[in-house]
Amino acid sequence: MDAKPFVKWAGGKRQLLKFLIEKTPLKFNDYFEPFLGGGALFFELSNKKLIKKCYLNDSNQVLIEAYKTIKRKPKELINELKSEKYKNERGAFLKVREEEPKDAVKATARFIYLNKTSFNGLYRVNSKGKFNVPFGKYNNPKILDEKNILAVSEALNKDEIMSNDFEKAVENATKGDLVYFDPPYYPISKTSSFTNYTAKDFTEEDQKRLFKCFEALDKQGCFVMLSNSYTPFIEDLYKKYNIDIVMASRMINCKSAGRGKIKEVIITNY
Numbered sequence: 001m002d003a004k005p006f007v008k009w010a011g012g013k014r015q016l017l018k019f020l021i022e023k024t025p026l027k028f029n030d031y032f033e034p035f036l037g038g039g040a041l042f043f044e045l046s047n048k049k050l051i052k053k054c055y056l057n058d059s060n061q062v063l064i065e066a067y068k069t070i071k072r073k074p075k076e077l078i079n080e081l082k083s084e085k086y087k088n089e090r091g092a093f094l095k096v097r098e099e100e101p102k103d104a105v106k107a108t109a110r111f112i113y114l115n116k117t118s119f120n121g122l123y124r125v126n127s128k129g130k131f132n133v134p135f136g137k138y139n140n141p142k143i144l145d146e147k148n149i150l151a152v153s154e155a156l157n158k159d160e161i162m163s164n165d166f167e168k169a170v171e172n173a174t175k176g177d178l179v180y181f182d183p184p185y186y187p188i189s190k191t192s193s194f195t196n197y198t199a200k201d202f203t204e205e206d207q208k209r210l211f212k213c214f215e216a217l218d219k220q221g222c223f224v225m226l227s228n229s230y231t232p233f234i235e236d237l238y239k240k241y242n243i244d245i246v247m248a249s250r251m252i253n254c255k256s257a258g259r260g261k262i263k264e265v266i267i268t269n270y
Helices: 014-023 040-047 061-072 074-081 090-098 104-117 146-155 204-220 232-237
Strands: 031-033 054-057 160-162 178-181 223-229 242-250 260-268
Touching (some): 014 223, 074 104
């Protein structure tokens, strides 16, 4: 079975895979993804046997611990998710939401359960890092996808998984490597920003710092690809590179007005 993202993630790239694969070099050395999120492109490249060595990173430590747990203890995680406590009921949801398990398997089971049963599949935390999304009221969410957990574990078998700043995540990238950046998008309006996947936002200064990193990797001879919002700021920042405009449906958003077809960009240095 081909592996696929095991959680819903705001800004997930499953719907843009066709465009991203079309823009991916036919041959590259190591693969780096500093803003992993749901990992849709990574899984697609892995399923196609295009990845030799992989370096996966995300600033969300809870997400990264989930990847590490699935890599190391998939069967233990499957057994935990079979527990009666992970019911699709508001009472069970609120109880699990308040828990703070120290055990990696239990923490990952909680993370997956909340992702599958919370409102609109959001992962959102407050300033203290506490998960604060309400119950989603889904009829029959697939809380446990046993086959996919095993497939994901297999896909992660030879990969390095870390939770660092994006600059540190690519410090070992060299000529011929492929780096794919999928950062929290630059807001298309003052009210549209949704960057609180962690307690720390991704600011305009971070976007500029990311551009400098993109530029440095370009000079090193890396293949560099980046996704972002279609805005004058992003267009101007990356104006010397190749910019393709694509249409994307955004279904994971706090407000219904923020969902639907919007323009995004795929930027490459090749």
